[in-house]
Amino acid sequence: MAVSVAHEGIRSALTEPQLSKLEAASELRTLKAGELLFSEGDKATHSFAVLSGAVKLTKTHPDGESRIIGLMFEGDLLCGTCGPLRTCSAEAGTDLELCAIPVEATSRLAGEAPKLERVFFQAALAELEARHDWMLLLRGSTAFQRVAGFFRLLIKRACPRGSGGRQGYPEPVHLTLPLSRAEIASFLDVTLETVSRQLTLMKKAGLIEFSSMRQVTVPDIWLLAAHAESSFQGGSWTSMPQSPYPARMAERPAA
Amino acid sequence: MAVSVAHEGIRSALTEPQLSKLEAASELRTLKAGELLFSEGDKATHSFAVLSGAVKLTKTHPDGESRIIGLMFEGDLLCGTCGPLRTCSAEAGTDLELCAIPVEATSRLAGEAPKLERVFFQAALAELEARHDWMLLLRGSTAFQRVAGFFRLLIKRACPRGSGGRQGYPEPVHLTLPLSRAEIASFLDVTLETVSRQLTLMKKAGLIEFSSMRQVTVPDIWLLAAHAESSFQGGSWTSMPQSPYPARMAERPAA
DNA sequence: CGCTTTTTTGACCGGTTTCAACACGGGTGG
DNA sequence: CCACCCGTGTTGAAACCGGTCAAAAAAGCG
Numbered sequence: 001m002a003v004s005v006a007h008e009g010i011r012s013a014l015t016e017p018q019l020s021k022l023e024a025a026s027e028l029r030t031l032k033a034g035e036l037l038f039s040e041g042d043k044a045t046h047s048f049a050v051l052s053g054a055v056k057l058t059k060t061h062p063d064g065e066s067r068i069i070g071l072m073f074e075g076d077l078l079c080g081t082c083g084p085l086r087t088c089s090a091e092a093g094t095d096l097e098l099c100a101i102p103v104e105a106t107s108r109l110a111g112e113a114p115k116l117e118r119v120f121f122q123a124a125l126a127e128l129e130a131r132h133d134w135m136l137l138l139r140g141s142t143a144f145q146r147v148a149g150f151f152r153l154l155i156k157r158a159c160p161r162g163s164g165g166r167q168g169y170p171e172p173v174h175l176t177l178p179l180s181r182a183e184i185a186s187f188l189d190v191t192l193e194t195v196s197r198q199l200t201l202m203k204k205a206g207l208i209e210f211s212s213m214r215q216v217t218v219p220d221i222w223l224l225a226a227h228a229e230s231s232f233q234g235g236s237w238t239s240m241p242q243s244p245y246p247a248r249m250a251e252r253p254a255a
Numbered sequence: 256m257a258v259s260v261a262h263e264g265i266r267s268a269l270t271e272p273q274l275s276k277l278e279a280a281s282e283l284r285t286l287k288a289g290e291l292l293f294s295e296g297d298k299a300t301h302s303f304a305v306l307s308g309a310v311k312l313t314k315t316h317p318d319g320e321s322r323i324i325g326l327m328f329e330g331d332l333l334c335g336t337c338g339p340l341r342t343c344s345a346e347a348g349t350d351l352e353l354c355a356i357p358v359e360a361t362s363r364l365a366g367e368a369p370k371l372e373r374v375f376f377q378a379a380l381a382e383l384e385a386r387h388d389w390m391l392l393l394r395g396s397t398a399f400q401r402v403a404g405f406f407r408l409l410i411k412r413a414c415p416r417g418s419g420g421r422q423g424y425p426e427p428v429h430l431t432l433p434l435s436r437a438e439i440a441s442f443l444d445v446t447l448e449t450v451s452r453q454l455t456l457m458k459k460a461g462l463i464e465f466s467s468m469r470q471v472t473v474p475d476i477w478l479l480a481a482h483a484e485s486s487f488q489g490g491s492w493t494s495m496p497q498s499p500y501p502a503r504m505a506e507r508p509a510a
Numbered sequence: 511c512g513c514t515t516t517t518t519t520g521a522c523c524g525g526t527t528t529c530a531a532c533a534c535g536g537g538t539g540g
Numbered sequence: 541c542c543a544c545c546c547g548t549g550t551t552g553a554a555a556c557c558g559g560t561c562a563a564a565a566a567a568g569c570g
Contacts, residue, residue, distance in 0.1 A: 196519080
């Protein structure tokens with residue numbers, strides 16, 4: 001009980017006393033990588049603000065396998081008001097630190113702070129957007145493009161906060177993969193062997209570097225993206241042109 | 256101006272006078288198949304309640320191609336409050352009839368009718384759910400499964416309202432495809448040739464029948480689903496067992 | 511230091527894609 | 541009424557990518 005509700009949107013939607021009330025009801029929760037936060041079909045009793053780490057959202061496929069349908073990072077809000085029941089499972093992708101906010105506490109405040117509801121609404125909308133991006137990434141893409149897209153997504157969502165930097169990353173970015181190869185594969189809907197191959201390919205091409213299994217450095221994400229765009233895939237690679245940057249690219253900094 | 260806001264959720268969230276106010280501001284809009292409703296990046300000035308027909312939601316892929324990311328049918332609510340700008344384009348898949356509700360009209364009412372905001376919230380959540388279902392369908396599926404899944408989706412969302420019937424459809428269902436082969440292909444993320452081949456396959460197997468290019472009859476959707484589940488794909492088909500229904504299947508009627 | 515788990519690499523197979531030709535359907539105008 | 545045409549849909553053949561099976565290599569752990 002009693003923890004600072006470190007979510008920008010929520011804080012700014014409430015007055016001091018309201019915030020205190022909410023914080024009094026909330027609690028800090030920590031999980032180790034792999035631990036389950038909640039399961040599909042559970043009653044949605046809490047919302048969660050991610051303080052650190054990455055949350056893995058999964059859903060069970062008709063065939064029984066579970067697939068990763070989304071990831072949430074520091075600063076994201078996993079809203080609990082999405083109907084009475086959870087529609088997917090959540091699991092700690094890495095060690096996790098989050099703030100659990102009981103839905104009843106939020107609904108108690110809903111009357112006097114209509115803006116609060118809006119925050120959750122926005123969170124749901126943001127998730128929707130993320131899914132759209134994701135669907136776009138998966139569609140009509142080669143394995144190479146998917147893996148490249150995975151890096152872009154990772155950098156976009158997990159990085160900015162880590163390095164105090166702006167969002168023009170022409171300089172090397174390094175990041176910690178929140179997922180194992182198998183999990184990345186599930187996320188990208190390819191086999192883990194394919195992920196491994198593409199990673200190796202990218203490594204050989206100098207597009208990425210590994211300092212350890214989960215520590216990657218991306219010298220230039222836009223170079224990587226450029227290769228992904230040009231529909232590249234496995235083949236003769238050792239030498240490749242310096243490749244001019246693509247003409248247009250979503251979220252590309254203004255240069 | 257002035258049109259009945261034929262959306263269940265909205266109607267039940269408002270009092271008579273509130274509803275009248277909303278209806279006074281709303282207008283009926285009709286589009287022919289192929290016409291554009293709004294584009295990615297447009298200012299979101301209206302919400303739309305789909306009265307009849309199918310709306311095609313598309314988004315532009317980095318490669319420049321536009322991909323279908325979702326479909327909305329009669330009874331669905333396309334909410335306009337999703338941030339200031341539209342994040343995807345909407346186009347009439349078939350001839351369309353919808354009710355356009357200005358966002359300013361809804362936000363004016365938001366104060367006195369908090370439930371209204373909730374309706375839009377729920378609509379967004381429903382969309383999210385739909386995307387999840389969709390992602391699941393696309394993943395790890397053979398072409399056959401995808402096409403079969405497309406039919407299931409179509410029947411689930413577009414049909415129940417048409418035929419006054421319950422939702423136990425062991426009896427033949429026939430429907431109008433809201434999309435061309437190419438569009439279906441885009442939706443399913445396969446080539447149009449593949450769609451055509453699977454359709455032919457299903458036809459030869461007696462799982463579907465065409466009365467015209469866009470008029471299909473599905474004698475037994477669960478039989479179709481059963482084949483999809485058993486990972487079936489092109490091969491020797493002329494004779495197939497009566498195939499017992501699958502043990503479990505999402506949304507399968509209780510029998 | 512051996513153990514297990516994760517990751518990489520290889521060879522082969524099969525379904526989709528691709529490229530390309532063909533058939534169908536609906537409309538127009540002779 | 542039929543010939544013609546164009547867009548849409550179907551069918552065919554070959555190439556390719558990613559999946560699968562299998563095994564070796566590397567990393568993590570007690």
